[in-house]
Amino acid sequence: MSWSGPGDSGSGRRGYHHGNLREALIDAALELIAAKGPAGFTVAEAARLAGVSPAAPYRHFRDAEALLVEVAVRGYDLFAERLANAWNGGRPQPVRAFEDLGRAYLAFARDQPAYYAAMFDSHLAMESHPGLQAAGDRAFAVLREAADQVAATLPKGRRPPSLMMALHIWSMAHGIAALFVREGPGRRKLPMAAEELLEAGVLLYLQSLGLAGGE
Amino acid sequence: MSWSGPGDSGSGRRGYHHGNLREALIDAALELIAAKGPAGFTVAEAARLAGVSPAAPYRHFRDAEALLVEVAVRGYDLFAERLANAWNGGRPQPVRAFEDLGRAYLAFARDQPAYYAAMFDSHLAMESHPGLQAAGDRAFAVLREAADQVAATLPKGRRPPSLMMALHIWSMAHGIAALFVREGPGRRKLPMAAEELLEAGVLLYLQSLGLAGGE
DNA sequence: CAACTCATGTGAATGGTTTTTACATGGATA
DNA sequence: TATCCATGTAAAAACCATTCACATGAGTTG
Structure with missing residues (x-):
């Protein structure tokens, strides 16, 4: 739910552009915090979960x-x-x-x-x-x-x-x-x-x- | 206060050995937490405050x-x-x-x-x-x-x-x-x-x- | 439809962090 | 005095945040 781009929620991204990276990063952050505590969240790993490079999140959020x-x-x-x-x-x-x-x-x-x-x-x-x-x-x-x-x-x-x-x-x-x-x-x-x-x-x-x- | 080694509390260490690194690290941790919040503490900076190398703390504490x-x-x-x-x-x-x-x-x-x-x-x-x-x-x-x-x-x-x-x-x-x-x-x-x-x-x-x- | 623009993503680089390893030092002890 | 071992160092591997120049392609415009 809540996806507007070309489908495919979790696994592999479509093309060069993610389509809904902002939401995917928020979901990833929640997942990481739930799994490893509030200190277990890192931008790099959230990016990894979303299937993008470590720099990509900075197009959507100023910082962690x-x-x-x-x-x-x-x-x-x-x-x-x-x-x-x-x-x-x-x-x-x-x-x-x-x-x-x-x-x-x-x-x-x-x-x-x-x-x-x-x-x-x-x-x-x-x-x-x-x-x-x-x-x-x-x-x-x-x-x-x-x-x-x-x-x-x-x-x-x-x-x-x-x-x-x-x-x-x-x-x-x-x-x-x-x-x-x-x-x-x-x-x-x-x-x-x-x-x-x-x-x-x-x-x-x-x-x-x-x-x-x-x- | 609380120093047993050859004096000199904060600034420059005496010789190769610190003399009271364990206590100095705890003090440094408190200082860092007070100044920059619980996330502002790092082993590396505590070591810096105590005037030792980043590896030294690991002689006294298993990890951060x-x-x-x-x-x-x-x-x-x-x-x-x-x-x-x-x-x-x-x-x-x-x-x-x-x-x-x-x-x-x-x-x-x-x-x-x-x-x-x-x-x-x-x-x-x-x-x-x-x-x-x-x-x-x-x-x-x-x-x-x-x-x-x-x-x-x-x-x-x-x-x-x-x-x-x-x-x-x-x-x-x-x-x-x-x-x-x-x-x-x-x-x-x-x-x-x-x-x-x-x-x-x-x-x-x-x-x-x-x-x-x-x- | 073609050209362009700009939001969005990449790769590489800088500088920080943790932690481990092999090695150095020198205070305490025999 | 000679030795030992607790304590320190330097260097390295593996992470991380953040920035910058550059790449891509979706959407707009002529």
């Missing part, structure tokens, strides 16, 4: 970092989409949908390690890449919006600041993903599934705000 | 990763020490000391970015480095112990599992450090200090367990 940025942007977009689907406008109930959001967060980290690594492990400077900043903001906006609706179930007097809520939940979800879901330095065995840990944490947190359904 | 591991181990040890100091045996009061622990977590991420990067951003596999695993466990044990004592202030019936508490707090602290304290992809402006965000989160969490001192 630019390719990574493009991967991360797409990752944030997919992430935002998954989160929005899980939240589903807060239905059937805001608190329940909020938990679904948390599960979707961890599911993304688990199912899309390549995207997740490009987004959070590549040490790209948001400031120098406005598109990346914007994509990240779009993803966070989903969480923010959800927190807002959850907070709105309380009467105005006891309503917590939804930004703070969103930041707390995001932090806990991100921390659990970094420490217990993904490969890496902090990873250690848990006596429970990461999803259960997050769900319990979210429930307790919401309880302290007078929000939780469970007791 | 082994050097990183040594840095990370020292980082975990320093981390554990800082956390233990902040906890201070739970004095004057467990809940209050627990908050100090959280502050110390973020302070470490802020003050020791090089160690923190080696520990959490280098994607070292804990499994393949038992010493690293052990060092990480020692640091986590401080948090675990603290959670245990905090939980013990409650009567047995309403006492939460301290492991879960420790994991929740660790995750939130780590998430806040990763997203808002350190340079990196997720970093964005906060309407409050990261320390305040964590303190509020911890307080709310403890409240839900019936623990908090605030109201």
Whole structure:
């Protein structure tokens, strides 16, 4: 899918021109990151996977970092989409949908390690890449919006600041993903599934705000 | 400081032998990571900083990763020490000391970015480095112990599992450090200090367990 | 249809990196 | 003092990023 040129997706290229090198390089980068970690990606090997010379990628990306940025942007977009689907406008109930959001967060980290690594492990400077900043903001906006609706179930007097809520939940979800879901330095065995840990944490947190359904 | 050989810390070496290359390489690695991020460290440049040939480091470390591991181990040890100091045996009061622990977590991420990067951003596999695993466990044990004592202030019936508490707090602290304290992809402006965000989160969490001192 | 242009790809070169190898040095020890 | 071996060097092979001059051919234009 997504090929416009003269067919043939993976194996041998058609003629002198590739036809869709940009996309092929992004796919190759994802494949390499998934297989060998965020440091396992090199422009040269991505070019090799796409069947072109090591210089060809530079017609499409200024440098290796630019390719990574493009991967991360797409990752944030997919992430935002998954989160929005899980939240589903807060239905059937805001608190329940909020938990679904948390599960979707961890599911993304688990199912899309390549995207997740490009987004959070590549040490790209948001400031120098406005598109990346914007994509990240779009993803966070989903969480923010959800927190807002959850907070709105309380009467105005006891309503917590939804930004703070969103930041707390995001932090806990991100921390659990970094420490217990993904490969890496902090990873250690848990006596429970990461999803259960997050769900319990979210429930307790919401309880302290007078929000939780469970007791 | 920390030189045993014939003096002269940074500039030009004495004779053919360095005298303390192992330590000098670790210092150089920290300096490079601090200056140019976790990816900015190379064996060759560390050797250059120490004033030796690019091959010399391999007399002391099997490869680049082994050097990183040594840095990370020292980082975990320093981390554990800082956390233990902040906890201070739970004095004057467990809940209050627990908050100090959280502050110390973020302070470490802020003050020791090089160690923190080696520990959490280098994607070292804990499994393949038992010493690293052990060092990480020692640091986590401080948090675990603290959670245990905090939980013990409650009567047995309403006492939460301290492991879960420790994991929740660790995750939130780590998430806040990763997203808002350190340079990196997720970093964005906060309407409050990261320390305040964590303190509020911890307080709310403890409240839900019936623990908090605030109201 | 022929000529041209320009985006896209190539080859080769520069300069960096990791890591291994054979060899050199000299501090510690017998 | 003679020797040994931990520690250093130089050189080399194998990678990588990036750039530059040049090649190709798809799409446009006359």
